Amino acid sequence: MSFDTLNLHEALIRAVKTAGYTAPTEVQTLAIPPAMAGRDLMVSSNTGSGKTASFVLPALTRVLASRSQPRPPRGVMQGPRILVLTPTRELAMQVAKATMDYGRFVPGLSVATVVGGVPYGLQLKQLRGPLDILIATPGRLIDHLESGKAVLGNIEMLVLDEADRMLDMGFIDPIHHIAAATPKARQTVMYSATFGGHVGRLAEDLLRTPQRIEVSSQTEAHADIEQRLHWADDFQHKNALLDHILTERSVEQALVFTSTQRDADWLAERLGEMGHSVAALHGGMPQGRRNRVLQGLRSKHLRVLVATDVAARGLDVPSISHVINFGLPMKEEDYVHRIGRTGRAGRAGLAVTLAERRDSGMIHRIQRYTTQRIAPTTIVGLEPKRVEPKPAAPMGQRPAGKSFGPRPSGRPAFKPAGKTFSKPGARPR
Ligand code: AMP
Numbered sequence: 294m295s296f297d298t299l300n301l302h303e304a305l306i307r308a309v310k311t312a313g314y315t316a317p318t319e320v321q322t323l324a325i326p327p328a329m330a331g332r333d334l335m336v337s338s339n340t341g342s343g344k345t346a347s348f349v350l351p352a353l354t355r356v357l358a359s360r361s362q363p364r365p366p367r368g369v370m371q372g373p374r375i376l377v378l379t380p381t382r383e384l385a386m387q388v389a390k391a392t393m394d395y396g397r398f399v400p401g402l403s404v405a406t407v408v409g410g411v412p413y414g415l416q417l418k419q420l421r422g423p424l425d426i427l428i429a430t431p432g433r434l435i436d437h438l439e440s441g442k443a444v445l446g447n448i449e450m451l452v453l454d455e456a457d458r459m460l461d462m463g464f465i466d467p468i469h470h471i472a473a474a475t476p477k478a479r480q481t482v483m484y485s486a487t488f489g490g491h492v493g494r495l496a497e498d499l500l501r502t503p504q505r506i507e508v509s510s511q512t513e514a515h516a517d518i519e520q521r522l523h524w525a526d527d528f529q530h531k532n533a534l535l536d537h538i539l540t541e542r543s544v545e546q547a548l549v550f551t552s553t554q555r556d557a558d559w560l561a562e563r564l565g566e567m568g569h570s571v572a573a574l575h576g577g578m579p580q581g582r583r584n585r586v587l588q589g590l591r592s593k594h595l596r597v598l599v600a601t602d603v604a605a606r607g608l609d610v611p612s613i614s615h616v617i618n619f620g621l622p623m624k625e626e627d628y629v630h631r632i633g634r635t636g637r638a639g640r641a642g643l644a645v646t647l648a649e650r651r652d653s654g655m656i657h658r659i660q661r662y663t664t665q666r667i668a669p670t671t672i673v674g675l676e677p678k679r680v681e682p683k684p685a686a687p688m689g690q691r692p693a694g695k696s697f698g699p700r701p702s703g704r705p706a707f708k709p710a711g712k713t714f715s716k717p718g719a720r721p722r
Pocket residue numbers: 313314315316317318321339340341342343344345346609637638
């Protein structure tokens with residue numbers, strides 16, 4: 294299969310060739326033709342599968358078609374033709390960047406991002422001007438809709454990227470509200486890891502006779518990623534394992550995940566004191582600083598990034614050779630998203646999970662979710678002294694012994710110095 298057979302406009306074929314792509318990926322092959330035919334789609338495809346281009350190229354096809362239509366009179370605010378909703382600011386930025394890349398030969402292409410955590414001024418200016426594609430997080434777009442600054446009456450295509458994640462984040466009402474502000478005759482394309490439960494109901498509400506496209510399971514998608522597990526006796530041991538791994542020469546760039554914002558700050562500070570070029574990235578930081586950190590990672594000024602789940606979602610930096618789970622995710626799906634940050638664009642990646650005994654319940658759930666065993670590994674001189682936890686009991690049973698219980702919501706027994714970002718009991722990510 295080649296891009297030439299997809300019936301794409303010459304400007305788009307030239308752009309994908311400039312990006313160095315020789316052939317469409319599976320999701321692109323399956324989703325681009327029906328999307329270009331105007332069909333509603335429900336697509337499950339994994340991170341790193343090339344899914345962004347699978348909706349951006351059909352969206353740009355619409356923009357190119359509009360170039361032959363008469364322009365609206367000057368001063369008439371028309372609003373964009375395409376709206377992409379994403380759960381996080383980072384993913385919105387990523388989609389915007391991909392759109393600019395794939396749309397580099399589209400004459401006069403105008404793309405705006407409307408995300409929270411940044412000043413309103415530039416967004417208002419962009420919303421007023423002629424606009425082809427709007428990429429937004431639901432919360433901030435609702436603000437602009439309610440103040441009458443965003444016009445969605447011209448939307449031809451609505452894309453919901455990572456719909457499951459948006460619903461997990463509580464965006465169900467904003468999504469309904471936003472969709473209701475767009476024309477009924479629009480095309481709607483929804484991407485989600487699953488289409489069960491509330492995601493399925495949302496699809497029923499928003500999509501018309503959709504075509505279902507499923508591309509490879511969680512398991513197959515990670516063929517380029519080697520997964521390893523290190524059991525740690527205690528918190529100090531876990532730190533020693535991390536320090537050892539980060540000094541390995543094979544680490545080009547490492548993404549270290551923590552469970553909380555506070556841990557991310559604390560760990561970044563500790564690694565910085567050890568001489569690593571490192572920064573933290575999490576949802577509690579102002580957007581400007583988050584952008585600078587991502588820039589530092591892309592330009593390789595940073596070798597280590599310590600991040601929470603929210604901040605790292607959608608991150609696409611092919612030179613990330615290692616993902617290290619220092620704190621386990623809250624949900625097993627997040628493990629899959631985390632490790633998908635390495636092994637990108639056909640490169641090999643290593644995903645290392647550092648677990649204490651109390652994490653064994655989550656390790657079991659992750660293995661069941663991915664249907665893969667994560668092989669326990671040891672480092673000479675840093676072997677665990679305690680016996681490796683036995684495999685947990687089958688679904689529905691709770692194994693005996695208190696060390697196998699679910700992970701407690703509190704932090705392990707260490708007290709980081711410095712600021713606290715969380716409200717008591719809250720677990721910001
Ligand atoms: P995505 O799943 O959209 O986040 O894309 C994952 C990575 O694959 C990005 O780095 C894209 O630049 C890259 N990519 C997308 N389409 C192709 C393709 N047809 N051939 C090679 N790489 C691609």
